[in-house]
Amino acid sequence: MTKPNLFELPSGVQLVYLAEGGANVIYRFVRKPILAKKDPKRPLPPPTHDTDHYNLPTQLKGKLLRLRKETPADISYTEIVRNFDTIIRPLFNPEELVDQTLVRLPEGLVASCNEQLRTAELNGARPEKRHGGYLCLHEPFGLLITDMTTAGDPGATLAELKPKWLNQSPSAPATAHRCRTCALRDMKNRESQLLGRKEQRSFCPLDLVSGQYDNVLRATGLIKGCKDRSRLAHILYRNPTLQRLQSLQKTERDVGLHGPAAQSREMSLAMTLRDCTMFIKIPHDERSSVEIRLGDLDLKTGAGGKADYWRDLETRLIEQGWYRGSNISQNSGECALHSPRRPSQSYLA
Structure with a gap:
């Protein structure tokens, strides 16, 4: 139910x-129109560091x-916020969460944003894979979310990662030589090979929560956004938020074969916790505090065939040998469950 004093x-x-x-588009607030010369080929201006915060309402x-x-x-923001607040x-x-609160939108705002998106498609300023997806006209609310960009602190860096299955x-x-994340990556890379596409490299999530610093350092080599691997590794090593997750x-x-039954429409907290994003804002001054928050925590639903998809993935990983690492195309060095690294028993479910 909408609160009477909801900010507009x-x-x-x-x-x-x-x-x-x-499923969403993210915007930055600017109080006054940008006076720079308009480029008709870029109807969606790039992020600017001059956000004019001093003229913005406190709530923004x-x-x-x-x-x-x-x-x-078609899950409303009202339901998303209710789930976020209660679950x-x-x-x-x-301080560990990218916060989100409802805000009422002024009339015509969404339609105007959709026009911008369409114009951007015509001018090549919108990613092609996003063409045809527009904002929901019957959603009366937006979400105010914590700004984890470095716009207010140009000297800072932002590392971003998906911890996945920890x-x-x-x-x-029981004889698996691959964790769930690495097994799935190997399977998808095999599919990419057959289609002539580029394979993806990613860290092993078990390294992130390893009690060995060197394993955490290994993982940081495949995390985007921070060139100082050693500093990032020290931030992540035995990090309380990662340990809590x-x-x-x-x-x-x-999850896996124990997850929601096929055709289920149930919400899955378990799958939500395994697909969130960690944002790490690292100030230039090493004496300043690092800000670490988790986002992308909208509850996932098994509706629309998702539950069946999750179960089918697990079945394929088991039956086709991806967990065992028995496929000749699998890379032997990425997963912590594979020698020469010996993972702690804490990785095992």
């Missing part, structure tokens, strides 16, 4: 396109605006 976005606030995913400072797209799931928020400390899948074979994943074990 001021009609005079300008929005600058920042990024988008499959340090925030970005998230607007949802029209999707088959996700109690699991973490406030424990082995509970339905993986690993512990929660151990508790929420309804």
Whole structure:
């Protein structure tokens, strides 16, 4: 139910396109119109460091605006925030989360943003894979989310990673030589090979929560956003937020073959915790504190065939030998479950 005192976005606030995913578009707030010469080929201006925070309403400072797209799931922001407040928020400390709160949108804002997106498609300024996806016209709210960009601190760097499965899948074979994340990566890379596409490299999540610093350092070589691997490794080594996430994943074990039944429409906290994103804002001054928050924590649903997809993936990983590392195309060096690294028993579900 909408709160009577819900903050309404001021009609005079300008929005600058920042990024988008499959289900949402993210905007930055600018109080006054940007006076720079307009380039007709770039209707979606790039992020600017001059966010004019001093003229923004207090509620918008340090925030970005998230607007949802029209999707088959059609889950309203009211429901998303309710789930976040009642299920996700109690699991973490406030400073560990990319916060999100409802904001009422002024009339016509979404339609105007959609026109910008269409214009951007015509001018080649919008990623081609996002063409045809537009904002939901019947969603009256947006979400104010914590700004984890470095716009307010140009000297800082932002590392971004998906921790993924920090424990082995509970339905993986006892003799597995691959964790769930590495097994899936190997399977997808094999598919890429057959299609002549580029293979993907990624760190082993078990290295992130290793009790050995060298294993954490190894993982940082495949994390984007921070060139100082040693500093990032010291930040992540035995990091409390990562440890909390690993512990929660151990508790929420309804995954793999033990996950939601095929055709289920149930929400899955377990899968949500295994697909969130960690944002690490690292100040230039090493004496300043590092900000680490988890985002992408909208509850996942098994609807739309997702539950069947999750179960089918696990079956393929088991039956086709991807967990065992028995496929000749598999790289032997990425996973912590494969020698010469000896993982701690804490990785095992």
